[in-house]
Amino acid sequence: xxxxxxxxxxxxxxxxxxxxxxxxxxxxxxxxxxxxxxxxxxxxxxxxxxxxxxxxxxxxxxxxxxxxxxxxxxxxxxxxxxxxxxxxxxxxxxxxxxxxxxxxxxxxxxxxxxxxxxxxxxxxxxxxxxxxxxxxxxxxxxxxxxxxxxxxxxxxxxxxxxxxxxxxxxxxxxxxxxxxxxxxxxxxxxxxxxxxxxxxxxxxxxxxxxxxxxxxxxxxxxxxxxxxxxxxxxxxxxxxxxxxxxxxxxxxxxxxxxxxxxxxxxxxxxxxxxxxxxxxxxxxxxxxxxxxxxxxxxxxxxxxxxxxxxxxxxxxxxxxxxxxxxxxxxxxxxxxxxxxxxxxxxxxxxxxxxxxxxxxxxxxxxxxxxxxxxxxxxxxxxxxxxxxxxxxxxxxxxxxxxxxxxxxxxxxxxxxxxxxxxxx
Amino acid sequence: xxxxxxxxxxxxxxxxxxxxxxxxxxxxxxxxxxxxxxxxxxxxxxxxxxxxxxxxxxxxxxxxxxxxxxxxxxxxxxxxxxxxxxxxxxxxxxxxxxxxxxxxxxxxxxxxxxxxxxxxxxxxxxxxxxxxxxxxxxxxxxxxxxxxxxxxxxxxxxxxxxxxxxxxxxxxxxxxxxxxxxxxxxxxxxxxxxxxxxxxxxxxxxxxxxxxxxxxxxxxxxxxxxxxxxxxxxxxxxxxxxxxxxxxxxxxxxxxxxxxxxxxxxxxxxxxxxxxxxxxxxxxxxxxxxxxxxxxxxxxxxxxxxxxxxxxxxxxxxxxxxxxxxxxxxxxxxxxxxxxxxxxxxxxxxxxxxxxxx
Ligand SMILES: Nc1nc2c(ncn2[C@@H]2O[C@H](COP(=O)(O)OP(=O)(O)OP(=O)(O)O)[C@@H](O)[C@H]2O)c(=O)[nH]1
Ligand SMILES: Nc1nc2c(ncn2[C@@H]2O[C@H](COP(=O)(O)OP(=O)(O)OP(=O)(O)O)[C@@H](O)[C@H]2O)c(=O)[nH]1
Ligand SMILES: [Mg+2]
Ligand SMILES: [Mg+2]
Numbered sequence: 001x002x003x004x005x006x007x008x009x010x011x012x013x014x015x016x017x018x019x020x021x022x023x024x025x026x027x028x029x030x031x032x033x034x035x036x037x038x039x040x041x042x043x044x045x046x047x048x049x050x051x052x053x054x055x056x057x058x059x060x061x062x063x064x065x066x067x068x069x070x071x072x073x074x075x076x077x078x079x080x081x082x083x084x085x086x087x088x089x090x091x092x093x094x095x096x097x098x099x100x101x102x103x104x105x106x107x108x109x110x111x112x113x114x115x116x117x118x119x120x121x122x123x124x125x126x127x128x129x130x131x132x133x134x135x136x137x138x139x140x141x142x143x144x145x146x147x148x149x150x151x152x153x154x155x156x157x158x159x160x161x162x163x164x165x166x167x168x169x170x171x172x173x174x175x176x177x178x179x180x181x182x183x184x185x186x187x188x189x190x191x192x193x194x195x196x197x198x199x200x201x202x203x204x205x206x207x208x209x210x211x212x213x214x215x216x217x218x219x220x221x222x223x224x225x226x227x228x229x230x231x232x233x234x235x236x237x238x239x240x241x242x243x244x245x246x247x248x249x250x251x252x253x254x255x256x257x258x259x260x261x262x263x264x265x266x267x268x269x270x271x272x273x274x275x276x277x278x279x280x281x282x283x284x285x286x287x288x289x290x291x292x293x294x295x296x297x298x299x300x301x302x303x304x305x306x307x308x309x310x311x312x313x314x315x316x317x318x319x320x321x322x323x324x325x326x327x328x329x330x331x332x333x334x335x336x337x338x339x340x341x342x343x344x345x346x347x348x349x350x351x352x353x354x355x356x357x358x359x360x361x362x363x364x365x366x367x368x369x370x371x372x373x374x375x376x377x378x379x380x381x382x383x384x385x386x387x388x389x390x391x392x393x394x395x396x397x398x399x400x401x402x403x404x405x406x407x408x409x410x411x412x413x414x415x416x417x418x419x420x421x422x423x424x
Numbered sequence: 425x426x427x428x429x430x431x432x433x434x435x436x437x438x439x440x441x442x443x444x445x446x447x448x449x450x451x452x453x454x455x456x457x458x459x460x461x462x463x464x465x466x467x468x469x470x471x472x473x474x475x476x477x478x479x480x481x482x483x484x485x486x487x488x489x490x491x492x493x494x495x496x497x498x499x500x501x502x503x504x505x506x507x508x509x510x511x512x513x514x515x516x517x518x519x520x521x522x523x524x525x526x527x528x529x530x531x532x533x534x535x536x537x538x539x540x541x542x543x544x545x546x547x548x549x550x551x552x553x554x555x556x557x558x559x560x561x562x563x564x565x566x567x568x569x570x571x572x573x574x575x576x577x578x579x580x581x582x583x584x585x586x587x588x589x590x591x592x593x594x595x596x597x598x599x600x601x602x603x604x605x606x607x608x609x610x611x612x613x614x615x616x617x618x619x620x621x622x623x624x625x626x627x628x629x630x631x632x633x634x635x636x637x638x639x640x641x642x643x644x645x646x647x648x649x650x651x652x653x654x655x656x657x658x659x660x661x662x663x664x665x666x667x668x669x670x671x672x673x674x675x676x677x678x679x680x681x682x683x684x685x686x687x688x689x690x691x692x693x694x695x696x697x698x699x700x701x702x703x704x705x706x707x708x709x710x711x712x713x714x715x716x717x718x719x720x721x722x723x724x725x726x727x728x729x730x731x732x733x734x735x736x737x738x739x740x741x742x743x744x745x746x747x748x749x750x751x752x753x754x755x756x757x758x759x760x761x762x763x764x765x766x767x768x769x770x771x772x773x774x775x776x777x778x779x780x781x782x
Contacts, residue, residue: 322738337707419776
């Protein structure tokens, strides 16, 4: 069966919780477990038999980093990959409606839609099989997972019919009171029939616009949200199903969640890409747990790395350096004896010897199997909430200082210790 | 001559170190505090230690020193703490014997003890008592001594002066004629508050100004400051006693039995005790590391006192007057900021803000 996949990558105004890292690289290209965030999506899509084409959809201006990534991904996965640019932010449903002919060209009988800012096992094949077993050929499938009762409120909540095996009865996006523990993972399987439903929303929007235009200003009819506008209407119609997965899944909203997502993907590498995991070998650094090291990085043999460390291209790690639960981006340099914990070290940043750069992990509660990572705001009660430490690009940390729970904006040269601060 | 050393305080401000041993036996710059005074007391043939608590430990240590220094050391036990004057009454018989002037010392000050000069000064003015005074930068924090510029005769004492009257404070080192014993009852009494003011009023008390450094090292912050001063004085007088070599910066004192690994940078102002092991790649400045402790590789320490037999893990950062009591274990990769850790604790979590760890 000919299939396609659409990855919703958003645009420059999205991903603000990912600052200052999203200043340098669009969030979908931020490296998670050593490869750009959306490469994990592409890899999963390319594996599905019948996949004809992968479309990245967003409202970024075309730029070099994105084009370069598309070229290299096409080569690696041997599949056509294109970027479709929305003329404005059309929402999670508006873009696929606008480009429906492109999606269906070549006779696609079904297609996946994936949010770029999630990390997942991507059980796409299982979603296809599930539809075979439970739905009719024209049904739509949402990938769902279980959250705890409080955290579920931050997601799209799905009420499924237990008797008829997970047929949707109700869908609410980010409710204010408890609705269901099953949440929307932002990964869908659609048939072309979805466009009729999105089309209905579009028609309605247009009519309302005609009515409101004079009073309420201009709002484009094409801006459509899949979750609120389409799923809520489809719930109870017998066309929408949820496939529940117990596999790993997380949103990647804050920079802290990128470290968590890296951990999940690095875990998966032991099965999917053992070659990407660094090994302890004579003359090499000491590796604890799962660690990714780019082949061009230069690591002293007395350094101790891991668990959950990703070291980027051209990074230099000196003697007696310790790195744990961190992402070190390309060109960074960690001088002798530095200690880097729960931190994202920005591109080309330098950390002087014996400096300690440490953040507070924002991991989900380890005692709750359904807990998700909280991507809360930076401030609570007017104070910076302790979070991972982030060094923007080209930041210089002097020797022997401590930087704790801080965010350092790009190109800063620090001269002393900082704690719990945003350093502009 | 005789000397009475006041060693009976509880040393509460130097806890957690003084939970393991009495303050006079805590090593300051690799030597028990009391030994700094005993060794300096040239011309003193008999030392009386006024003790109240933990006296067994002191007694045992002092029998060794009697031999080594060739002086007599006796202990005068208090049943209840008698303060800074009461102990003189308790040891009256020992002190009055021979009718000579005798020294009295606080046990927790460090300086270049001017015993001979003080005895000379005392003889010259002929008053009942003399005390050593030292200049401080911020007199408002102390009780100051107001004295006549030419004779040194003390006019009065002013507690924490609000306007400048003097910048000289009592350095905790005295000499008295046995006559002073008439003034002191056998009960808890403060010499500074209850005895000195009366003596000053009668014109019987004189002040001699101290040359060189002085520090009351009764609390950790001052203990470290005192260490810096002491090492600086050592640099001037006995530079051969200081450590040198690659990776050594400034004044550093290292016991010969200590081991220091490769690629360390130690100093300035560091004291490393007997049997201490500092592993590779460690950075230490302005710290005292007491006997038997181990600092594991790549750690960074500034302004800390590491207690006896402690173990500090790899990539630990400790700073801001962190004090580890005896036999504390700090796990790898932790950050201790101003932590005060009681003896025999194992620390498994960072202490990002100053705090006492019970
Ligand atoms: N192409 C395109 N993608 C979008 C647009 N808006 C959001 N996305 C992407 O769709 C995914 C889901 O985005 P949102 O709906 O904003 O995110 P959410 O999961 O609901 O979380 P919130 O940010 O809290 O609303 C992300 O990968 C976004 O980058 C859009 O207008 N066009
Ligand atoms: N014999 C005796 N000596 C005392 C007594 N109180 C204080 N001292 C000593 O007097 C000197 C000055 O006392 P402080 O500076 O208060 O020291 P401390 O009382 O030991 O320590 P803190 O508990 O920290 O105040 C020190 O050498 C003490 O050992 C006491 O009751 N009896
Ligand atoms: Mg949304
Ligand atoms: Mg006291």
